[in-house]
Amino acid sequence: MKRRAFIAGAAAACSVPLATSAVPYIPPQPDTGGPGLDARARRSGRRFGCAIKSGQLAKDPAFTAAVLREAGTIVQEYELKRHVTQPRPGRYDFSGNDKLVDFAQKHGLAARGHTLVWYSNNPPWLAAALPGARGRARDTLLTGYIETAMRRYAGRIGEWDVVNEPVEPNQGRADGMRAQNIWGQAFGENYIDLAFHSARAADPRARLFLTDFGLEHASRRCEARRTAILKLLERALSRRVPIDALGIQGHLKPFREPFDERTFARFLDEVRGMGLGIAITEMDIADRGGPQALEPRDAQVAAVGKAFLDVALANPATSSVLTWGLSDRYSWLSTYPEYRWPDGKPSRGLPLDSDLRRKRLWASMAAAFDAAPPARKGAR
Numbered sequence: 001m002k003r004r005a006f007i008a009g010a011a012a013a014c015s016v017p018l019a020t021s022a023v024p025y026i027p028p029q030p031d032t033g034g035p036g037l038d039a040r041a042r043r044s045g046r047r048f049g050c051a052i053k054s055g056q057l058a059k060d061p062a063f064t065a066a067v068l069r070e071a072g073t074i075v076q077e078y079e080l081k082r083h084v085t086q087p088r089p090g091r092y093d094f095s096g097n098d099k100l101v102d103f104a105q106k107h108g109l110a111a112r113g114h115t116l117v118w119y120s121n122n123p124p125w126l127a128a129a130l131p132g133a134r135g136r137a138r139d140t141l142l143t144g145y146i147e148t149a150m151r152r153y154a155g156r157i158g159e160w161d162v163v164n165e166p167v168e169p170n171q172g173r174a175d176g177m178r179a180q181n182i183w184g185q186a187f188g189e190n191y192i193d194l195a196f197h198s199a200r201a202a203d204p205r206a207r208l209f210l211t212d213f214g215l216e217h218a219s220r221r222c223e224a225r226r227t228a229i230l231k232l233l234e235r236a237l238s239r240r241v242p243i244d245a246l247g248i249q250g251h252l253k254p255f256r257e258p259f260d261e262r263t264f265a266r267f268l269d270e271v272r273g274m275g276l277g278i279a280i281t282e283m284d285i286a287d288r289g290g291p292q293a294l295e296p297r298d299a300q301v302a303a304v305g306k307a308f309l310d311v312a313l314a315n316p317a318t319s320s321v322l323t324w325g326l327s328d329r330y331s332w333l334s335t336y337p338e339y340r341w342p343d344g345k346p347s348r349g350l351p352l353d354s355d356l357r358r359k360r361l362w363a364s365m366a367a368a369f370d371a372a373p374p375a376r377k378g379a380r
């Protein structure tokens with residue numbers, strides 16, 4: 001969608017004159033009644049879910065009720081990262097994730113595992129130990145953790161982000177792989193093979209994902225990232241690395257980079273053509289740089305959310321969509337210097353506002369799920 005067409009479209013969506021008085025903004029409630037997003041996603045054989053933290057469940061019953069109303073699967077925003085779960089060698093602390101997985105099981109929700117192998121969020125002892133390790137001792141620093149985590153949750157976590165964010169073309173490697181990555185530095189690209197084979201052996205029933213960001217927009221940045229991830233997948237699949245699906249994080253930045261349906265659809269077709277599944281694993285919409293006024297901003301956010309999901313859900317290989325948080329009340333976008341609003345007001349990049357009300361973005365996601373053609377059956 002070209003930027004002019006996008007803004008014209010979104011402007012047309014603004015049916016209400018902008019609130020210019022000091023009267024607090026009460027967003028017009030689009031038709032936001034009826035079933036939650038997961039109930040709508042299931043109609044085409046898909047799931048909807050969101051990232052949460054165990055503290056939110058403990059202290060915010062209204063938010064918890066909203067999660068149960070909207071989501072059919074959950075993922076850990078933070079509590080299954082290795083610097084949390086293995087603070088010292090041989091010492092594990094899965095208590096945070098245990099609460100999330102127990103919550104999911106109690107309420108019949110599915111659960112994802114985010115994430116096993118990442119260049120970031122590793123405990124200091126690991127980053128110190130890896131460079132000097134050799135042979136089996138080195139391999140066990142990678143595979144031992146995967147086996148421990150996946151065996152603990154076998155049968156309760158159905159899909160895992162085994163390797164997260166392996167590419168970064170702006171770090172100068174010709175193959176676009178992430179150069180500043182303790183795993184690549186220690187093993188070369190073979191860390192990916194080792195991780196996925198170890199994961200497959202640890203829980204043969206789990207669905208194994210490779211995930212990354214910056215794959216969505218019609219920009220030089222995203223084009224370089226799509227090229228790198230496609231070439232990585234080709235190489236890995238030619239080595240028979242057991243990757244089942246690609247996780248496209250979906251952190252959209254429509255006020256910085258254009259979104260073009262054809263570009264994104266072509267990319268998804270290439271991934272599906274490799275025999276891989278697809279999931280949108282961390283969708284949200286950074287609204288900084290958009291209109292200050294909430295009405296046009298919400299309308300433009302909803303428009304790009306709809307355009308993005310229409311393309312993703314048109315591909316039968318897309319099995320699920322998760323947002324990175326459910327409500328603006330708890331969005332990382334509002335805390336991250338690059339995305340938060342200077343006036344300290346919350347970002348509005350998630351389906352529910354800070355008062356847990358369904359926004360235009362919720363309505364556009366619901367419409368996308370309602371109109372979605374069926375997903376491919378039996379995707380691993």
Ligand code: G3I
Nearest residue numbers: 053077078081114115121164213249251282324331332333
């Ligand atoms: O819970 C501790 C708290 O006890 C402590 O006082 C506080 C100050 O240090 O930190 C708190 O932990 C923070 C945690 O979020 C929970 O809020 C960590 O500092 C902070 O680094 C962590 O940030 C998370 C980040 O990943 C790094 O793990 C964000 O919430 C989370 O949204 C973000 O998620 C990533 C995905 O994993 C990968 N894709 C991008 C996405 C957004 O950056």
